[in-house]
Amino acid sequence: MDDLKEGNGPAQHSAATMYDVARRAKVSAMTVSRVINGNNYVSEATREKVLKAIDELGYRVNVAARAARMGTMRVGLLYSNPSAAFLSAFLVGAMAQCARSGAELILEPCEDVATQRKAIDRLIAHGADGVLVPPPLCDSPAALKRLRDIGMPTVAVATAKPAANISAVRIDDYDGARAMTAYLLSLGHTDIAFIKGDPNHTPAQLRYRAFQDTMRGAGLIVPAHRIAQGFFTYKSGLTAARQLLAHDSRPAAIFAANDDMGAAAVAVAHGMHLRVPEDIAIAGFDDTPVATTVWPELTTVHQPIGELGRAAVELVVEQARASRAGEPFATRHAVMPYRLEIRESTTGVSSDGA
Amino acid sequence: MDDLKEGNGPAQHSAATMYDVARRAKVSAMTVSRVINGNNYVSEATREKVLKAIDELGYRVNVAARAARMGTMRVGLLYSNPSAAFLSAFLVGAMAQCARSGAELILEPCEDVATQRKAIDRLIAHGADGVLVPPPLCDSPAALKRLRDIGMPTVAVATAKPAANISAVRIDDYDGARAMTAYLLSLGHTDIAFIKGDPNHTPAQLRYRAFQDTMRGAGLIVPAHRIAQGFFTYKSGLTAARQLLAHDSRPAAIFAANDDMGAAAVAVAHGMHLRVPEDIAIAGFDDTPVATTVWPELTTVHQPIGELGRAAVELVVEQARASRAGEPFATRHAVMPYRLEIRESTTGVSSDGA
DNA sequence: CTGAAAGCGCTTACAG
DNA sequence: CTGAAAGCGCTTACAG
Numbered sequence: 001m002d003d004l005k006e007g008n009g010p011a012q013h014s015a016a017t018m019y020d021v022a023r024r025a026k027v028s029a030m031t032v033s034r035v036i037n038g039n040n041y042v043s044e045a046t047r048e049k050v051l052k053a054i055d056e057l058g059y060r061v062n063v064a065a066r067a068a069r070m071g072t073m074r075v076g077l078l079y080s081n082p083s084a085a086f087l088s089a090f091l092v093g094a095m096a097q098c099a100r101s102g103a104e105l106i107l108e109p110c111e112d113v114a115t116q117r118k119a120i121d122r123l124i125a126h127g128a129d130g131v132l133v134p135p136p137l138c139d140s141p142a143a144l145k146r147l148r149d150i151g152m153p154t155v156a157v158a159t160a161k162p163a164a165n166i167s168a169v170r171i172d173d174y175d176g177a178r179a180m181t182a183y184l185l186s187l188g189h190t191d192i193a194f195i196k197g198d199p200n201h202t203p204a205q206l207r208y209r210a211f212q213d214t215m216r217g218a219g220l221i222v223p224a225h226r227i228a229q230g231f232f233t234y235k236s237g238l239t240a241a242r243q244l245l246a247h248d249s250r251p252a253a254i255f256a257a258n259d260d261m262g263a264a265a266v267a268v269a270h271g272m273h274l275r276v277p278e279d280i281a282i283a284g285f286d287d288t289p290v291a292t293t294v295w296p297e298l299t300t301v302h303q304p305i306g307e308l309g310r311a312a313v314e315l316v317v318e319q320a321r322a323s324r325a326g327e328p329f330a331t332r333h334a335v336m337p338y339r340l341e342i343r344e345s346t347t348g349v350s351s352d353g354a
Numbered sequence: 355m356d357d358l359k360e361g362n363g364p365a366q367h368s369a370a371t372m373y374d375v376a377r378r379a380k381v382s383a384m385t386v387s388r389v390i391n392g393n394n395y396v397s398e399a400t401r402e403k404v405l406k407a408i409d410e411l412g413y414r415v416n417v418a419a420r421a422a423r424m425g426t427m428r429v430g431l432l433y434s435n436p437s438a439a440f441l442s443a444f445l446v447g448a449m450a451q452c453a454r455s456g457a458e459l460i461l462e463p464c465e466d467v468a469t470q471r472k473a474i475d476r477l478i479a480h481g482a483d484g485v486l487v488p489p490p491l492c493d494s495p496a497a498l499k500r501l502r503d504i505g506m507p508t509v510a511v512a513t514a515k516p517a518a519n520i521s522a523v524r525i526d527d528y529d530g531a532r533a534m535t536a537y538l539l540s541l542g543h544t545d546i547a548f549i550k551g552d553p554n555h556t557p558a559q560l561r562y563r564a565f566q567d568t569m570r571g572a573g574l575i576v577p578a579h580r581i582a583q584g585f586f587t588y589k590s591g592l593t594a595a596r597q598l599l600a601h602d603s604r605p606a607a608i609f610a611a612n613d614d615m616g617a618a619a620v621a622v623a624h625g626m627h628l629r630v631p632e633d634i635a636i637a638g639f640d641d642t643p644v645a646t647t648v649w650p651e652l653t654t655v656h657q658p659i660g661e662l663g664r665a666a667v668e669l670v671v672e673q674a675r676a677s678r679a680g681e682p683f684a685t686r687h688a689v690m691p692y693r694l695e696i697r698e699s700t701t702g703v704s705s706d707g708a
Numbered sequence: 709c710t711g712a713a714a715g716c717g718c719t720t721a722c723a724g
Numbered sequence: 725c726t727g728a729a730a731g732c733g734c735t736t737a738c739a740g
Contacts, residue, residue, distance in 0.1 A: 017717055033719060041725055064426055064456065065717035067418035084643040088442045095449035098457060102418065105450075155736045235649035260647055269650075271625035282737045289438040293614055293644050295589035382711045387735060405733055412730035423716045523715055 016057040016161065023052035026182060036061055037321070047238070052098065058271075063102030070324075073103040073317055074127035080110040080137050082323070083232075085288035086305060090134060090157070093309030101317045102156025111113045116143050116165055124150070129324065130316035132157060139202050153319035153329060154311045158303075160202035162333055169334040173203040176301040176338040178212035180255060180283055183299075183340060185218055189252040193226040195240045195265065197257035207257045207285060226251055230261045234290075245272060254347070258290040259284035262298050266345060279347040304336050306346035311336060363658035370411035373510045379407035384515050390415055390587030392674075424678075426627035427457040427671055430482030432473055434464040434491050437586075437614070438643035440659060444488060447663030455671045470497050478504070484670035484680065486511060492522075493556050507673035507683060511618025512657075514556035516687055521673065523665045523688040529558040530655040530692040531650065534609060534637055537653075537694060540570055543606040543635060546578040547557070549594045551611035555586070561611045561639060580605055582614045588644075599626060604634065609698070613638035613645040620699060635700040658690050665690060 018036075019142055022029045028184035029045060034042050035050040042050075053059070066072075075098060079087060092103075098105050108125050120143070123131060130153035138142050138159035144166050147154040155167045162168035184192055194211050197204030215222050225247055228240035237256060241264055244254060256262035262284025266276055274280050284291055287302035311334050322329040376383045379662035381400060388396050396404075407413070411517075421427075429452060433441060445459075452459045460480050462474035474497070477485060484507035491497050492513035498520050501508040509521045512705055516522035538546055548565050551558030571577050580603055591610060595618055598608060610616035614640025618628055621654040626633050638645055641656035666690050676683040 013731055019717080030719080031725090034726090037719090042725060046725080062422070062717050064418055064421035065732090066719075067732095068416070068422040068716085069718050069720080071732085072418055084646060085439075088446050088643070091446045092442050092449070095446070095453065096459075099449065104453060135731080147497055233649075234647050238649060263647070264649075267621040267624060270621060271627075273625075289442070289642075290644055290647050292438060293588050293617070295587075295592055297617070373738090383710090383734080388710085397709060398711080398718055416733050419716090420735075421716095422718080422732085423734050423736080495716085603726080 006275055010295050015062070017061040020057055021050065021053045021059050022128065023047045024057060030323055032328075034225040039139070042124050047150045050178045062118075063100065067102035072127065073130075073320055074106055074128050075103050075316055075320075076106045076123035076126070076131040078108050078110050078123060078131055078133050078137055078143070079117075083288070085290060086134075089288065089305035090309040091309075093306030094132065094190070094313050096306075097310040097313035097317075098303065101313060103317050105312065105313075110111065113142060115134055116140065117146065117183070120146055124152075128152070130154065132316060134158060135203070136201055153316050155319075157312050158203065158305075160206045165180075165331055167315055167331045167333065169308050169336065169340040170314065171208040171303050171308075171336050174210040176254075176285065176303070177207040177257075177340075178214045179340055180285070180299075180301050180333065181211050181214035183342070184253050184255060184281065184283060185254075187281065187346065189250045190218075190220055191226070191249075193228070193244045193251035193254045194222070195228050195237060195254065195261045196231045197261070204232070204257055211255060213234035215251070231255065232258050232260060234260045234264045235288070236287070237261030238268055241265035241268035245269065245274075245280075246263075250274075251340070252283040253277075255281070255283045257285055259288050259298055259300055261285045262300065262345075263290050263294045265297070266294055266298070269328070277346050278346070283346055287341050291341075291343070294313070299343045299346040300341050302341040303337040304338070307336050369416070370413040372413075374411055375404065375407045375413050377436055378401040378411060391679075403482070410598045413509055417454065421456035422491055427455065427484075427674055428480065428482050429457050429670055429674075430460045430462055430477035430480070430485040432470075432477060432485055432487050432491055432497070434466065435588055437642070439644060440488075440640075443642065444663040448486065448664075448667050449663075450660075451664040451667035451671075455667060457667065457671050459667075465489065467496060469496065470494065471500065472565055474500055475662035478506075483640050483674035484504070484508065485492040486666050486670060488512060489557070489665070490552075490555055493554070505677070507670050509673075511666050512557065512659075514560045515590075518596070519685055521669055521685045521687065523662050523669065523690065525657050525690050525692040527560040530562040530639065531609075531611075532568045533692075534639070534655050535565050535568035537696070538607050538609060538635065538637060538700070539568070541607075541635065541700065544572075544574055545580070545603075545606045546576070546597045547582070547605035547608045548576070549582050549584045549591060549608065549610040549615045551615070552585045553583070558586070565609060584611065586612050586614060588614045588618045591615030592622055592658030595622035596620035599623065599628075599634075604628075606636040607637070609637045611639055613640045613642050613654055616654065616699075617644050617648045620648055620650070631662075631698070631700050632699050633648055637700055641695050643675075644693075645697070646665050651670070653697045653700040654695050656693040656695040658692070661690050 018029045018032045023033045035047050053299040108119050108123050134157040138156040156171050160173045198207050228243050230236040230240040254265050265282050269276050284300040286299045287300045291300045319329040372383045372386045375386045433551050462477050486509050488511040492510040512524050514527045550562050582597045584590040584594040606618050619636050623630050638654040639650045641654045645652040645654045673683040
């Protein structure tokens with residue numbers, strides 16, 4: 001019970017410090033520090049002892065103390081043309097991890113390719129130790145190349161086709177779209193229409209290809225008039241859905257490449273007095289807030305956007321720390337799990353108690 | 355030019371420290387600390403000198419160092435039934451300020467009144483130094499009373515009628531709704547319908563009252579069939595809008611008490627082949643992401659949700675610091691500015707270049 | 709009202 | 725491979 005303090009201050013179970021770990025493992029604090037930071041100059045036996053002590057004590061590094069010593073790590077976020085929903089979900093995860101890592105987030109807007117270079121320069125001027133690149137910039141070879149050329153630790157976020165020489169965090173867009181298509185097929189729908197996303201975005205390409213592949217795999221050919229081109233905006237979804245539903249024969253379901261367009265499809269269907277999902281089932285992709293705002297709520301592929309933000313910060317901070325210490329850092333690709341989120345727009349089963 | 359470092363590390367202009375300030379003001383670091391923290395035991399003359407030096411050096415307190423010394427401040431967020439859009443916007447602001455203040459954010463969900471007490475107990479067990487209470491809990495006297503009884507620094511967020519003995523940050527809902535109504539009138543609309551929000555929420559009450567008062571002030575009587583009851587959800591907005599538009603004579607405009615219901619009204623209008631805004635103008639309230647997702651984009655009252663989060667954290671941290679130091683803290687009410695956000699749903703003027 | 713001393717938990721050189 | 729020393733910028737007692 002000696003870990004209960006009654007003095008002033010936070011009045012918490014006083015957390016274990018490096019010295020507690022050092023004492024328990026019978027080594028110096030310095031050695032504990034080395035183990036924590038993945039320094040190689042520690043014998044395997046010593047490392048084990050320290051790790052054991054850390055585990056037993058439930059020790060976690062005090063980021064405030066570390067930041068006081070090392071200076072705060074600055075993570076730059078280069079973003080452009082943000083979907084408000086995506087960006088805020090991403091920020092929530094990124095900021096949470098920054099807090100945990102003792103890092104600071106610097107936001108840098110970047111209108112288009114022309115201003116990219118300037119935005120990167122500004123990030124450097126602000127002392128960024130690493131940079132995060134969310135869509136659509138994550139698919140810009142120019143931006144990524146420049147960051148790489150100057151040796152800046154960089155993580156591309158939510159690109160479907162990550163370059164081999166840049167770290168990235170993403171979901172498997174192809175498999176997500178495959179799973180959604182398979183789900184719609186499992187409902188008995190065979191006549192499924194698709195609203196494509198912005199052709200310049202790699203996720204849009206893969207989602208569409210997965211849809212086509214899965215349909216073909218089920219022995220189904222999708223006629224051209226069941227495919228409409230959208231650009232990820234609600235407005236483009238309205239146009240695309242009107243086009244799809246203008247035909248004499250209507251599809252049994254519409255799979256939109258993102259939620260904004262899926263929500264638009266629901267609105268268009270309602271406008272034609274079609275019931276969703278009784279007359280037509282509709283699905284989206286991403287699980288942004290609009291998916292649960294509209295009625296019926298949208299069946300969609302849940303993309304853990306906050307998690308992506310968290311993982312991206314974790315990765316870039318790790319690289320930046322290595323970079324500061326003069327060590328090389330490896331590029332790494334993390335694929336986070338997606339999840340099928342089945343809601344009323346395909347099942348007709350209400351989940352709210354109202 | 356002696357503030358340029360070329361050594362290793364962040365390679366920044368090395369920021370001024372307390373000692374730099376102390377040297378310049380010819381006092382001790384201790385005195386600088388006292389000035390920074392609003393300690394009263396400093397002579398006016400000394401305070402002035404220090405403040406001047408701080409200003410000249412552009413000194414800002416190093417939160418990492420402070421946190422290392424004081425222990426991290428923990429801000430609890432008690433939330434329930436969150437609108438995903440509101441919560442994530444709020445979190446962005448709250449987390450940003452937490453980072454600046456060297457505080458940590460602890461999220462505690464709280465289903466209903468029954469679990470409120472437990473949620474508060476959990477927050478205390480997690481060592482919360484202060485608590486933020488966003489809607490709809492901010493209007494629960496029971497929750498606020500309990501927090502007050504145990505002397506917990508507390509800030510109510512976005513309640514329209516803040517209790518005098520609890521700090522609060524909010525916008526002026528009444529004035530925002532008044533301004534929107536006046537704007538719709540200025541467009542020449544006299545026949546304006548209103549979709550009310552959840553009657554239990556204080557902002558809903560004030561927004562409706564402001565609408566009625568402003569109409570009356572313009573010499574207009576709003577008939578009962580121009581008023582529909584909603585509950586802040588998209589679904590309730592669909593029902594309300596259908597009801598409003600079922601009459602032989604249609605209103606010239608609809609003012610919905612929030613964006614979700616405004617977006618629903620747009621969908622219903624489109625379903626009846628009405629053009630927005632040519633046949634009917636529609637406005638919302640809050641400026642959450644859905645307002646810019648739907649098409650046409652929604653004219654609305656911009657509520658600076660992120661700013662509310664930032665201000666709430668700033669306030670609660672200030673109170674918690676005073677509380678830790680054994681000093682009393684005053685309750686304070688901050689009213690943040692709202693802004694009329696005029697978009698296509700009332701003007702017909704597109705702002706996008708597509 | 710003001711200051712000298714000690715210490716928060718960690719890491720960076722510097723020695724072995 | 726390992727450790728003793730010094731210091732990051734700040735604040736908390738403790739003296740005046």
